[in-house]
Amino acid sequence: MTYLSDSALDRLRAAADAPDLSGTRYRLIDKLGQGGMGGVYRVEDTELGRKVALKVIGVADPGGDLASRLLREARVIAQLEHPGIIPIHDVGTLPDGCVFYTMKLVQGRRLDEHIAELGTMADRLRVFEKICEAVAFAHSHGVLHRDLKPQNIMAGPFGEVLVMDWGISKVIGDLEGKRTGAGMGQGTDHGTVLGTPGYMAPEQACGEAVDQRADVYSLGAVLHFMNAASSKIIAAVSAKAMNQDPTQRYASVRDLSLDVAHFLDGLPVTAYPESWLTRTWRWMLKNRAWLLLVLAYLVMRSLFILWRGK
Numbered sequence: 001m002t003y004l005s006d007s008a009l010d011r012l013r014a015a016a017d018a019p020d021l022s023g024t025r026y027r028l029i030d031k032l033g034q035g036g037m038g039g040v041y042r043v044e045d046t047e048l049g050r051k052v053a054l055k056v057i058g059v060a061d062p063g064g065d066l067a068s069r070l071l072r073e074a075r076v077i078a079q080l081e082h083p084g085i086i087p088i089h090d091v092g093t094l095p096d097g098c099v100f101y102t103m104k105l106v107q108g109r110r111l112d113e114h115i116a117e118l119g120t121m122a123d124r125l126r127v128f129e130k131i132c133e134a135v136a137f138a139h140s141h142g143v144l145h146r147d148l149k150p151q152n153i154m155a156g157p158f159g160e161v162l163v164m165d166w167g168i169s170k171v172i173g174d175l176e177g178k179r180t181g182a183g184m185g186q187g188t189d190h191g192t193v194l195g196t197p198g199y200m201a202p203e204q205a206c207g208e209a210v211d212q213r214a215d216v217y218s219l220g221a222v223l224h225f226m227n228a229a230s231s232k233i234i235a236a237v238s239a240k241a242m243n244q245d246p247t248q249r250y251a252s253v254r255d256l257s258l259d260v261a262h263f264l265d266g267l268p269v270t271a272y273p274e275s276w277l278t279r280t281w282r283w284m285l286k287n288r289a290w291l292l293l294v295l296a297y298l299v300m301r302s303l304f305i306l307w308r309g310k
Contacts, residue, residue, distance in 0.1 A: 019056045020096040026054060034058070037066050037167060042105060045089075052089055056100035067099040073167045074101035076143055084134025086154075086162050106164075108156035115150070115226060121234070124226045125260055130161035132219060132257035138163075139212045139253060144170045146210065148218035149199040150225055168194040172211065202244055213246040216256055220249075223260075233263055233272045240271040 019041060021028055026043040029051065033040045038058035045052050057066050071091065078088045091101040108114070111127075118124045131153055135145060145166060152165040195204050201217035204210050220241025227234045237259050243249045250256040259269040266286035268274055284291060 017058065019054070019058075019098060019100065020094050023095050024092075026052075026102070035165075035167075037070065043102070045102070051105050052102045053105045054100055054102045056094065057098050069167060070099050070101065073169070076169050076171065077103070077166050080138050080141060080143060080166075082134055082137045084130055084161055084163055085138065086164055106154045106156065106160075106162055108154045108160065108162075110151050111153040111155055111222075112150035112225075114155040118226075121227055121230045122264060124230075125234070125264055127155065127161055128219075128223055128226055129257055129260055131163060131222065132253050132260070134161070134163040135215055135219065136253040136257065138169075139215070142172050144172060144210065144212060145215050145218070146170055146204065147195055147199075148215055148222060149196050150222060153222070170210070201246070203246060211246075212252060213249050216241050216249050216253055217243075217246075219253060219256060231263075233269055234260075236272040237263070237269060 017031070017039065018028055019039070021043065025045055025047045027046055029042040029044060031039060031041050032053060038056050041054045041056070042051060043054045044050070055070065057070055059066065061067055074088050074091045077085065081087070086106060087104050089102045089104070091099075093099055115124070118127060131148075135148065138145060143166075145163065146168050147165060148163070152163065154160075154162040154164055156162070197205070199218045199221045201210060201214040204214045204217075220238045223234065223241065224238040227238070237256070240248070240259075241250055241256050250259070255270075259271055262269045
C-alpha cells in the first residue's frame, strides 16, 4: 500500500477544490480565501496579461440560490464606480456550470490586520473617512452594504481603502424597482437575518426592515474597533452612531464623517457637547500659531515702550 504525504494530500485537495477554468481566458495561480458562498482565487487574465481575483460558487447549489446571489452581488458592485469600491471586470459561467465574476486584485491587507500599522489616531481617522466616503457613495446610489466590518475592508500600500464583500447588500429607494427589472433583485427578504454580530444593527439582527442607519451603526462599531479608548470625543461619536434607537443615530454616513472631520480640524462635534471654556481652549489650540505671534508682538511692543520711556 502506498501512503501519500501531507503535502501531497494538500495538493490533491487544492486540485479538487479548484474551479474548472478550461476553455476560459483565465489561468489559475492560487487560492486567496474561502467564504460561506464560495472561494476567491488569484488568476491570470491571459488575454489582457494581468492578474485578477476570481470569485466562484464553491459549494453545492442545487436550487441556484447562491448563483443568483453571486450574480446579484456582481451587478450591484458594477453600478458603484468609486475609488473605494472594488471594480468588477467580468461575469459568467464556467464549463462546469459554476457562476463566477472577476474583479480587481487588491494588493493589501484587511483592516483588522492593517490597523497596527496605523500608528496615530489621526491616521486611523483618515482611513475611517475614506471608508465613509465609499459607503456614502453607495447610499447615494440606493445601496446598503449591511455587513461592514474590519474583515470586509482592505487597505492598500499606497493609501487605498476598499470596501469589499457586497454579498448581502440591499437595493432601496427609487433605484430598487429599476434595478429589479434589470435583474438586480432586492436582497434578502424581510425577516431574514444576515450580518455579523457585534457590527450588525439591532433592527437588522431582529430581521426588521433597515435603512442607511443600519450601516451607520456598523461604521460606529468599526470606528470603535479602530480607536477604542483613544479619545472621549471619538468614543462619543462611536456611541452616537451605535445608539440602539436608529432615530438617535447620525441620520446619514455623511453626518458621521462630518463629525470625524470636525474633530480632526479641531472643531466641535455634535456628539460631544462642550462648555464655553472647552470651546475657547479648543479655539486657542487651533489658532495657537497666530496667538503666539500676537503675544510676541505685544511683548516686543511693551519692551520697546519701556525702553523709550527711559
